[in-house]
Amino acid sequence: MSIRPARLLRDCFPKTLWDLLRGPERREPTRREPKPVPEPSRSRSTGMKAKYDELVLEMKRVHGIRVVRWRSSTSGCAWQVFYKDGTVARLIESPYPRGPMSCAVFLHEVGHHAIGFATYRPRCLEEYHAWRWSFQSMIDMDFNVTEAVRRRRDEALHHAIRKASRRGLKRLPVELLPFLDPPPRDQPPLPAILDLPTLETESRDGSKVVSDPR
Secondary structure, three states, X not given: OOOOOHHHHHHHOOOOHHHHHHOOOOOOOOOOOOOOOXXXXXXXXXXXXXXXXXXXXXXXXXXXXXXXXXXXXXXOEEEEEEOOOOOEEEEEEEEOOOOHHHHHHHHHHHHHHHHOOOOOOOHXXXXXXXXXXXXXXXXXXXXXXXXXXXXXXXXXXHHHHHHHHHOOOOOOOHHHHHHOOOOOOOOOOOOOOOOOOOOEEEOOOOOEEEOXXX
């Protein structure tokens, strides 16, 4: 049996009558401030996502592009706004590049600014060169131009030709001859980069199409 020192035993008893009536003193628990939760560190983009992010920054920097809205669909548009002080705003709407299709559409809209809006006429010819610029950029930067992307280009240019015809197009530019016929679904799409066709060209159904270059 352990024997406590007299001083410790004396401290265990109340010293006055008031201490006896008040009872043992209760100590307030020490209040501990909650530790701040560290914010999760944002991991840097890696792989293809980082490559697409870098592409967007590069296109904005080189061509002075401002994205008005990132679209959820694979459609886009490009236009310019001219101000009285002489400045020009180069604007686009497009999907954010996350894969080959959205990347091609994004670069297609940038391509309108890169080649210049007044460089090619009629409008369907400008569409052709914007697609060509998009595909050439993807190839140069080692992005994959898939069969689905090429088929999308073929359908878009065929639609542009039909739209131009309804608006009174008299002469079809020679670059657009390969897209004159509807693109068949049971055949592979045209190559990403086409050589300039000759004046007399066979259409998809084998018929001859002659273009007047004047």
